[in-house]
Amino acid sequence: MYTYRFTTASQRETEELGERFSAYLDPGTVVAMYGDLGAGKTAFTRGVLRGLGYDCTVSSPTFAIVNEYRGGRLDLAHFDMYRISSEDELYGTGFYDYLDGTMTVFMEWSENVPFAVDEDAVKVRIEHGEGDIRIIEIDFQKEIEI
Numbered sequence: 001m002y003t004y005r006f007t008t009a010s011q012r013e014t015e016e017l018g019e020r021f022s023a024y025l026d027p028g029t030v031v032a033m034y035g036d037l038g039a040g041k042t043a044f045t046r047g048v049l050r051g052l053g054y055d056c057t058v059s060s061p062t063f064a065i066v067n068e069y070r071g072g073r074l075d076l077a078h079f080d081m082y083r084i085s086s087e088d089e090l091y092g093t094g095f096y097d098y099l100d101g102t103m104t105v106f107m108e109w110s111e112n113v114p115f116a117v118d119e120d121a122v123k124v125r126i127e128h129g130e131g132d133i134r135i136i137e138i139d140f141q142k143e144i145e146i
């Protein structure tokens with residue numbers, strides 16, 4: 001596992017980072033995102049989706065729990081675990097059905113579902129710096145250049 005560290009100074013920069021990172025994703029990759037409210041998890045995911053060829057509105061699926069995006073370079077399931085706190089609840093969302101290796105899975109609020117995060121999952125940790133600064137750490141199995 002390699003750890004990469006980035007600093008962004010605006011939502012746009014975080015989206016652009018996600019866009020560049022999307023090139024390294026494969027079907028079946030699970031990306032566990034960590035970070036407070038307003039950290040930029042959705043912004044990062046929006047950039048990833050743009051990089052995969054999706055031209056649509058992307059917001060946190062806080063109430064829907066999961067939004068599916070199909071037809072781009074990869075099919076992607078975008079989860080928001082904000083309201084999930086038990087394995088039963090997670091099971092009820094259909095989460096485990098998405099791990100069949102055909103979908104790329106992004107999860108906001110992975111803090112809430114540690115039992116669902118495999119050791120080999122990609123981790124994206126976003127921390128607030130001063131003002132609009134965000135420190136973004138990515139644990140990834142591969143060497144990447146972004």
Ligand SMILES: Nc1ncnc2c1ncn2[C@@H]1O[C@H](COP(=O)(O)OP(=O)(O)OP(=O)(O)O)[C@@H](O)[C@H]1O
Nearest residue numbers: 008009010011014037038039040041042043060132
């Ligand atoms: N460097 C930055 N990167 C990303 N977002 C930033 C940055 N600076 C400021 N922002 C602002 O922070 C907010 C990030 O929102 P976003 O919805 O991506 O966060 P989130 O981590 O998904 O939060 P939530 O847990 O509520 O879903 C936006 O309002 C955005 O404009």
Ligand SMILES: [Mg+2]
Nearest residue numbers: 041042060108
């Ligand atoms: Mg969000």
